[in-house]
Amino acid sequence: RVLVGTKVDETHANWVTAYNMLTGIRVAVSRTNAKLDRALTDADFDVKQKSTFDIAGNELVPSAKYDFKFKDYAPWVFRHLRTLFRLDPADYLMSLTGKYILSELGSPGKSGSFFYFSRDYKYIIKTIHHAEHKFLRKILKDYYQHVKDNPNTLLSQFYGLHRVKMPYGRKIHFVVMNNLFPPHRDIHQTFDLKGSTIGRDYREEDLENNPRATLKDLNWLRRKRAIELGLQKKRLFLEQLYKDVRLLQRLQIMDYSLLVGIHDLQRGNEENLRDKTLRVFNPGGNNPASEELDPHSVLMRTPSKLENQRKARELRQMIQSEKPVPMGETSSRMPNELEEGQNRPGFIFNQDDGGFRATHEDNTPGEEIYYLGVIDCLTHYGMIKKIEHFWKGLSSDRSQISALPPHEYGERFINFISSMTMSQEEAIRAAQERDAA
Ligand code: ATP
Ligand code: CA
Ligand code: CA
Secondary structure (H helix, E strand, C coil), X not given: CCCCXXXXXXXCCXXXXXXXXXXXXXXXXXXXXXXXXXXXXXXXXXXXXXXXXXXXXXXXXXXXXXXXXXXXXXXXXXHHHHHHCCXXXXXXXXXXXXXXXEEEEECCCCCCCCEEEECCCCEEEEEECHHHHHHHHHHHHHHHXXXXXXXCCCECCEEEEEEEECCCCCEEEEEEEECCCCXXXXXXXXXXXXXXXXXXXXXXXXXXXXXXXXXXXXXXXXXXXXXXXXXXXXXXXXXXXXXXXXXXXXXXXXXXEEEEEEEECCCCCHHHXXXXXXXXXXXXXXXXXXXXXXXXXXXXXXXXXXXXXXXXXXXXXXXXXXXXXXXXXXXXXXXXXXXXXXXCCCCHHHCECCEEXXXXXXXXXXXXXXXXXXXXXXXXXXXXXXXXXXXXXXXXXXXXXXXCCHXXXXXXXHHHHHHHCCCHHHHHHHHHXXXXX
């Protein structure tokens, strides 16, 4: 598909960081996976496991190309989370660390976070602020319980929380999470929606140069768009969204958004095949000389049996080359139950080609597949937001600024998204009912 970043290879400015992240993940995750499974304890939520890597290596840590320190947070909790999200442990490691290839999206948001894709585009590594990291650790128990109670949660799926530190470098915290968008389908339009209109506009003139830019609330409204779901699907979607937003409100979280990717079945994937150099993001164009990934290499098809066998072989070699890590379920398990493309069996919102297909009111299938999730949900309504609220609150309509307190933020978010799922007639009816009341 066309969501292509910049390939991070040895000539790339962030190669060493990326290499160290992946080495840390490989060693830490295979260490935990190698042990027999067990129930979680309260103490598991506070664990930090530190490793020191260098060229020599030792009994606990294999040798690495560079010197760095790595911390793995709550490894058992994340192992259980990965199981709840039905990831194959071997597949997870292979996708991330089989070849040491990532592609960098740079930093698309205002926060300065960096985004990296695994080479198969299934996973995203996002660097996060220290405050977000501390906050995730604080809410981890609530998050875990929520995922257990809500297997179809729309919230970002966190698979790992780690930190790398290079000599003389700063500490870099990062999470591994799901890429909401499928590797094998073009996303024709993307919206990042908060339910606010202030500053929530992507300049339509700029779309010409960047046709796959992420659009915002005002662009959505301007297009008079709707998420078209029949009664049953709409109920499933909104009920799950309510539950997820209730959690975010209770944990005093705000600033999150609904990310909506739309695949138009009539357009299919043809543009992808026609134009090899199309890119979704040009994160500031900060790396013009770097090589772009060939989209064909990431046009993931369902892995063939041969490919699976090759993957299993690579995985065995990878694990065997790493003497200090004890052999366990990772090495003995063949990744032969690899997910079919991005189809995630059993998950409601991934049931149609990895997404959630539009349906008409009479329940016949529509022409679009939606890829949906609530992202960027680690911002606590803390000091910074209070200050922002104060300043913006002086000038604008209070309900329209984005830094509302968490409860109001959630209500506005839910209201906006419920109205997105209404047909024109429903919206008019709802407005008339409101006026009559
Ligand atoms: P800010 O705080 O300024 O909003 P941020 O650095 O926290 O930015 P996010 O809001 O998490 O970044 O994400 C920025 C963009 O990256 C999103 O609008 C979306 O296009 C893309 N993105 C983020 N998370 C995912 C994901 N899980 N799957 C696919 N795309 C994603
Ligand atoms: Ca955001
Ligand atoms: Ca953010």
